[in-house]
Amino acid sequence: MKLQQLRYIWEVAHHDLNVSATAQSLYTSQPGISKQIRLLEDELGVEVFSRSGKHLTRITPAGERIIATAGEILRKVDSIKQIAQEFSNERKGTLTLATTHTQARYALPPIIQKFIKNYPDVSLHMHQGTPMQICEMTVDGTADFAIATEALELFADLVMMPCYRWNRCVIVPKGHPLTQLSSLSLEALAEWPLVTYVFGFTGRSKLDEAFSNRGLSPKVVFTAADADVIKTYVRLGLGVGIVAHMAVDPVADPDLVVIDASQLFESSVTKIGFRRGTFLRGYMYEFIEAFAPHLTREMIDQALLCSNKVELEALFDGVELPVL
Numbered sequence: 001m002k003l004q005q006l007r008y009i010w011e012v013a014h015h016d017l018n019v020s021a022t023a024q025s026l027y028t029s030q031p032g033i034s035k036q037i038r039l040l041e042d043e044l045g046v047e048v049f050s051r052s053g054k055h056l057t058r059i060t061p062a063g064e065r066i067i068a069t070a071g072e073i074l075r076k077v078d079s080i081k082q083i084a085q086e087f088s089n090e091r092k093g094t095l096t097l098a099t100t101h102t103q104a105r106y107a108l109p110p111i112i113q114k115f116i117k118n119y120p121d122v123s124l125h126m127h128q129g130t131p132m133q134i135c136e137m138t139v140d141g142t143a144d145f146a147i148a149t150e151a152l153e154l155f156a157d158l159v160m161m162p163c164y165r166w167n168r169c170v171i172v173p174k175g176h177p178l179t180q181l182s183s184l185s186l187e188a189l190a191e192w193p194l195v196t197y198v199f200g201f202t203g204r205s206k207l208d209e210a211f212s213n214r215g216l217s218p219k220v221v222f223t224a225a226d227a228d229v230i231k232t233y234v235r236l237g238l239g240v241g242i243v244a245h246m247a248v249d250p251v252a253d254p255d256l257v258v259i260d261a262s263q264l265f266e267s268s269v270t271k272i273g274f275r276r277g278t279f280l281r282g283y284m285y286e287f288i289e290a291f292a293p294h295l296t297r298e299m300i301d302q303a304l305l306c307s308n309k310v311e312l313e314a315l316f317d318g319v320e321l322p323v324l
Contacts (some may be wrong), residue, residue: 006070017056098143144239158273163292167262171241193221
């Protein structure tokens with residue numbers, strides 16, 4: 001059994017069983033990958049992939065467990081490389097983030113700008129996706145850090161730490177009737193078609209809970225994962241927008257009226273998470289602290305010692321989070 005063979009089955013599984021695409025991404029040949037997979041299956045005495053002719057059709061039950069273990073081994077190998085790099089050159093390496101559009105567009109730019117200035121030899125990469133995709137990318141090692149609001153608590157393999165609180169605002173074109181109200185209410189919002197985030201995105205669950213608790217059924221006519229897309233359709237008159245307050249820029253959005261909705265919805269907490277067992281290099285600690293200053297190296301190390309969600313919540317209980 002070779003480490004290369006484990007890399008091949010892992011990569012094939014994460015390229016939708018497309019051996020050609022895997023070969024291209026690994027800068028090797030398709031026949032070479034197919035041969036090594038066959039050799040591994042012959043050695044193990046089980047098939048990792050089912051086939052129809054020359055095409056892989058699915059991962060076998062045995063293959064699911066083998067690939068999961070292969071992933072763990074490959075991550076350990078990467079950790080060994082990270083340890084070596086930390087001692088050979090602590091200011092050089094890579095950092096991969098997985099996050100949502102709102103974080104990437106509004107919360108992270110100043111942090112990343114400063115980080116790149118301080119660590120010019122660290123190659124920084126960013127993946128965007130749904131909270132579920134973000135967590136999956138971090139669990140399987142595609143990303144080092146997950147930064148999101150929803151779904152993080154569903155993944156026990158992630159160490160999740162709170163970064164900041166945020167709330168929502170309502171956005172409407174100038175002259176909209178809602179701008180004439182002395183006080184915005186959920187009842188008033190429920191009378192209008194709403195344009196907001198896809199469920200499971202950027203604190204959408206808090207919005208749904210607020211309406212449900214008042215026995216109201218909001219008329220959500222359009223959803224999107226991107227706050228800028230939501231603003232576009234508000235401008236087209238499709239409905240009243242509800243977005244994260246940080247996603248509205250007075251300079252870029254002068255045509256929209258912003259109505260504070262913090263009194264209507266419970267605030268949400270954005271968290272940063274990483275895989276348990278991850279070796280954190282010095283610049284990784286510094287990135288986390290730049291994004292959330294209360295997450296010092298000491299605090300992060302304490303979080304690493306927590307074995308479950310209850311212990312993590314107890315660790316951060318009483319910590320005053322900044323509000324964006």
